[in-house]
Amino acid sequence: MARTRLNPRLAKLNRTYTTEEVARLYNLSRETVRRWVRFAGLHPIDGRRPTLIHGATLQTFVAARREAAKRPTPAGRLHCFGCRAARRPALRMADFHPSRGRGAGNIRALCETCGGVMNRRARWEAVPVILPGVEVRVMEGEGRIAERPTPPATVAFNEDENP
Numbered sequence: 137m138a139r140t141r142l143n144p145r146l147a148k149l150n151r152t153y154t155t156e157e158v159a160r161l162y163n164l165s166r167e168t169v170r171r172w173v174r175f176a177g178l179h180p181i182d183g184r185r186p187t188l189i190h191g192a193t194l195q196t197f198v199a200a201r202r203e204a205a206k207r208p209t210p211a212g213r214l215h216c217f218g219c220r221a222a223r224r225p226a227l228r229m230a231d232f233h234p235s236r237g238r239g240a241g242n243i244r245a246l247c248e249t250c251g252g253v254m255n256r257r258a259r260w261e262a263v264p265v266i267l268p269g270v271e272v273r274v275m276e277g278e279g280r281i282a283e284r285p286t287p288p289a290t291v292a293f294n295e296d297e298n299p
């Protein structure tokens with residue numbers, strides 16, 4: 137993966153980018169950029185279409201991502217871009233949003249320190265290893281929690297460490 141080598145300074149501070157332009161700038165798929173916006177905390181200027189991202193926001197995001205990639209996140213924690221550190225999920229709870237037609241999905245939890253949303257791509261089988269002792273709800277589709285169409289299934293993993 138070239139992710140760790142993305143250069144934040146490719147983004148110009150004083151312009152805005154569409155997701156397509158971000159993809160071209162960093163030689164990524166548009167799907168990756170959309171995932172950054174939906175799950176990884178890359179904030180667009182507003183909720184309008186097309187999605188526009190400010191260059192300064194993009195620089196900060198890519199720099200934080202590169203920094204996070206250098207440090208592995210220990211089990212039981214996810215990387216919080218707000219804290220710029222590995223944090224435990226608040227209330228030991230997380231959601232898993234499976235991607236359609238694949239065994240992978242996104243883990244989403246709230247940071248217990250700042251309350252920000254933390255995300256991580258993972259295969260479902262890896263979730264108990266990534267978050268031991270955390271109650272993980274499986275969500276339908278990749279929608280936000282508030283938009284879920286059906287009540288989620290709840291799966292509790294055994295804690296493999298003593299509190």
Ligand SMILES: [Zn+2]
Pocket residue numbers: 216217218219220223247248249250251252
């Ligand atoms: Zn945080």
